[in-house]
Amino acid sequence: MSExxxxxxxxGQVVQLPVVEGSAGERAIDIANLRAESKYITLxxxxxxxxxxxxxxxxxxxxxxVLLYRGIPIEELCAHSSFLETSFLxxxxxxxxxxxxESFESEITRHTMLYEDVKNFYDGFPRDAHPMAxxxxxxxxxxxxxQDEQGSPGEVSYLNSIRLMxxxxxxxxWAYKRSVGQPFMYPSNNxxxxxxxxxxxxxxxxxxxxxxxxxxxxxxxxxxxxxDHEQNCSTSxxxxxxxxxxxxxxxxxxxxxxxxxxxxxGANQEVIEMLEQIQEDGGNVKxxxxxxxxxxSGFRLMGFGHRVYKNFDPRAKIxxxxxxxxLERLKVADPLLDIAKELEEAALNDDYFKEKKxxxxxxxxxxxxxxxxxIPTNAFTVMFALGRLPGWIAHAKEYTEEPKNRIGRPxxxxxxxxxxxxxxxDQR
Ligand code: CMC
Numbered sequence: 470m471s472e473x474x475x476x477x478x479x480x481g482q483v484v485q486l487p488v489v490e491g492s493a494g495e496r497a498i499d500i501a502n503l504r505a506e507s508k509y510i511t512l513x514x515x516x517x518x519x520x521x522x523x524x525x526x527x528x529x530x531x532x533x534x535v536l537l538y539r540g541i542p543i544e545e546l547c548a549h550s551s552f553l554e555t556s557f558l559x560x561x562x563x564x565x566x567x568x569x570x571e572s573f574e575s576e577i578t579r580h581t582m583l584y585e586d587v588k589n590f591y592d593g594f595p596r597d598a599h600p601m602a603x604x605x606x607x608x609x610x611x612x613x614x615x616q617d618e619q620g621s622p623g624e625v626s627y628l629n630s631i632r633l634m635x636x637x638x639x640x641x642x643w644a645y646k647r648s649v650g651q652p653f654m655y656p657s658n659n660x661x662x663x664x665x666x667x668x669x670x671x672x673x674x675x676x677x678x679x680x681x682x683x684x685x686x687x688x689x690x691x692x693x694x695x696x697d698h699e700q701n702c703s704t705s706x707x708x709x710x711x712x713x714x715x716x717x718x719x720x721x722x723x724x725x726x727x728x729x730x731x732x733x734x735g736a737n738q739e740v741i742e743m744l745e746q747i748q749e750d751g752g753n754v755k756x757x758x759x760x761x762x763x764x765x766s767g768f769r770l771m772g773f774g775h776r777v778y779k780n781f782d783p784r785a786k787i788x789x790x791x792x793x794x795x796l797e798r799l800k801v802a803d804p805l806l807d808i809a810k811e812l813e814e815a816a817l818n819d820d821y822f823k824e825k826k827x828x829x830x831x832x833x834x835x836x837x838x839x840x841x842x843x844i845p846t847n848a849f850t851v852m853f854a855l856g857r858l859p860g861w862i863a864h865a866k867e868y869t870e871e872p873k874n875r876i877g878r879p880x881x882x883x884x885x886x887x888x889x890x891x892x893x894x895d896q897r
Contacts, residue, residue, distance in 0.1 A: 474498045478507055493528055510880045517776065520700075521877070522708065526559060526863050527699040531777035536784065538697055539563065547787050552692040553577065553662055556634060556859035559697050560866060573631075574662070580635035581656035581665065583607075583643075584614050591647045600848045601729040603644040604637075609722035611636065622714070625866040629717045637858055638662070641851045642669035648845070663688045666855070671843060683798040684842050687791055688852075691835060694784040695856025697863065699777075703727035703734065707861045708868045712877040717865060724861045725854050731771070734853040737832040737839070740772040741846050744805040744836075747812065754812040762821045770816060772833030779826035788834040801841045809837060 472488040484507050487499040497520045504510050513519045528537040536543040539558050546555050557565045557573050565573060590610060594603055615629060643653045646669075654669045663685045672678035698704070706727035710720045728734035747757050761770040775782055796803060813829055816822045832853075839849050868874055 476503075476507075478509060482507055489523075491523075492525075493530070504880070510882070512882055516705075521705060522700070522868070522871075524699065524864070524867060525562070526867060527697045527860070529699055529777050531775070531779050534778060534780040534783045534786075536698075543694065543783055544787065546693050547690050550693065551662075552689045552696070552856070553634075555693045555696050556862075559859045559863040560630060576631050577635045577662065578656075578658050578665075580632050581639050581658075583636055583639055587611075587614070587640075588643075588653060591643060591653075594644075594647060596648060596650070598644075598648070599729075600641065600644040600648065600851045601725060601735075601854070603647070604641055604851055604854060605722045605725040605729075607640045607644075608633075608637070608725060609719055612716045612718035615718065623869065625717060625862065625869050630862045630866070633717065633721055633862060634858060637855055638666040639669060641848070641855060642666060644851070645670055645845065645848055661685075663692070667842075681799070683795060687795045687838055688842065690787070690791055691838065691852065692856035694787060694831060694835075695853050695860075697857070697860030701733065702730075703857065704860060704864050708864050709877040711865045711868050712874065717862075720865050721858065721861055724857070728854055728857060729850055734832075734850045734857070736771050736830070737836045737849040737853060738846055740809075740832055741805065741836040741840060741849070743771045744808050744812070747808050748804060752808060752811075754808065754815045757812065758815045758819055758822075761816075762819070770812070770822075770827070772829055772836075773816060773822070774825070774827040775830045778828060778830065781828050782830045784831040785829045785833055788831065788838065789829075792834045792838050795838050796841055799841050803837060803841060805840070806837050809834065 473485040474488055476484045476486055478484065484503060486503065489497045489499050491497075500511050511519070526539065528540070529535065538546060538555065539562060541558070541564075546558075550558070553574050554565060554570055557570060587607060587610065590607060591603070594606075611632070615632060639656055646653050652674055654672045654674070656665050657668055660668055664680045667680040667684065667688065668678055671680075700708075703724040707720050707724040710723040711717075715723075731739050743757070747754060750756070757768070758770070760766045760768045761773075792806065795801075796806060813833070816827070816829075821827075835852075836846070836849050839852055840846065844852060
């Protein structure tokens with residue numbers, strides 16, 4: 470018989486709960502039948518101690534700073550793989566053969582255009598609209614163009630996954646073009662994924678544009694680093710929305726919305742804004758570290774801390790090294806990088822940050838590279854979304870293919886009035 474845990478309840482009842490073990494030795498107590506057997510539910514606001522699924526996509530060892538996609542260390546993927554190869558790996562569960570990768574890349578290249586009518590949507594957004602609002606809206610609108618193959622039980626449409634991967638960079642670049650009042654650039658089938666994105670962002674119809682290979686390489690690495698991170702807020706959102714059998718475009722739009730917030734992907738924008746604030750204030754990093762320690766200040770060091778990593782975020786290490794390289798290559802001397810390094814050192818040597826195990830996360834240095842690339846600050850989270858897309862697709866696919874999947878529907882402990890009655894206005 471498999472291992473069980475025993476739970477003794479206040480009424481003396483003892484419930485046997487199965488123990489589940491993952492491939493890396495992580496252990497869980499399966500409480501799925503607890504309520505049926507005992508009337509008790511578990512309570513875990515923020516889901517800090519709740520496993521929502523079994524998943525074979527990504528592994529994180531937060532105590533040792535390890536991140537694996539389908540078992541492969543993130544460092545190896547950044548050194549040898551490309552974003553599209555990594556996307557194939559995440560979505561299909563294995564590295565592609567050469568011909569498979571070529572065909573994946575070519576299919577994505579040939580689906581980069583948007584329906585011409587989609588262009589008109591952009592006219593309806595205010596010029597200063599946040600690009601994440603545009604990204605989520607336009608992605609959701611694709612569900613009205615691709616009404617076929619939606620919500621088919623048991624699978625995620627391969628074609629819709631290709632469409633999403635192919636069209637997200639176009640949608641993102643056009644959001645930028647709209648904000649600066651420049652003509653939209655159509656994708657070019659001669660260019661590879663990251664080159665094409667940079668071309669649509671920064672190219673103009675009146676002149677030749679050739680993306681800098683160093684920028685292309687750095688962008689590819691950043692997208693790999695963002696590609697998946699197991700059950701984070703946006704991925705859990707995608708899985709939950711998918712669990713009601715919603716179509717994939719709407720699921721991904723929901724992931725984009727969840728990513729937007731400052732505690733999640735929105736932190737990369739806020740890191741740069743924080744560094745600028747420190748710069749304007751005279752560069753006194755210690756003052757900001759002190760402020761972050763004071764709960765009443767409402768201020769946190771953006772780009773610091775993580776729910777899972779209680780050690781260096783391995784992505785932050787890679788980005789920091791890349792950051793130095795890209796800035797040197799582009800001959801950008803950004804004083805914000807010096808402030809970031811000073812701030813990092815001050816925080817890492819501070820007892821509060823040491824005790825709470827708060828280390829720089831993926832967002833701490835990524836903004837500085839994006840800034841050097843010319844990406845506007847409010848579009849940093851869009852870059853994160855471009856990277857996270859294959860992870861969202863992989864999780865929606867894994868969820869959909871799980872034969873025993875059920876709609877996600879957490880329970881609650883009700884704390885409102887036990888009984889109340891409607892009253893007319895003069896008695897309220
Ligand atoms: N600055 C100052 N104090 C912090 C910070 C920070 N950045 N992060 C956490 N703390 C404190 C927090 O006040 C709490 O203190 P106490 O124990 O006294 O209540 C303790 O550390 C634990 O924090 P928490 O908020 O309970 O931890 P969490 O796991 O719920 O939140 C987090 C994780 C990432 C939301 C949080 O660390 C944070 O707000 N960081 C800044 C925003 C950020 O950089 N987000 C990007 C995360 S990585 C990329 C991504 O997921 O998108």
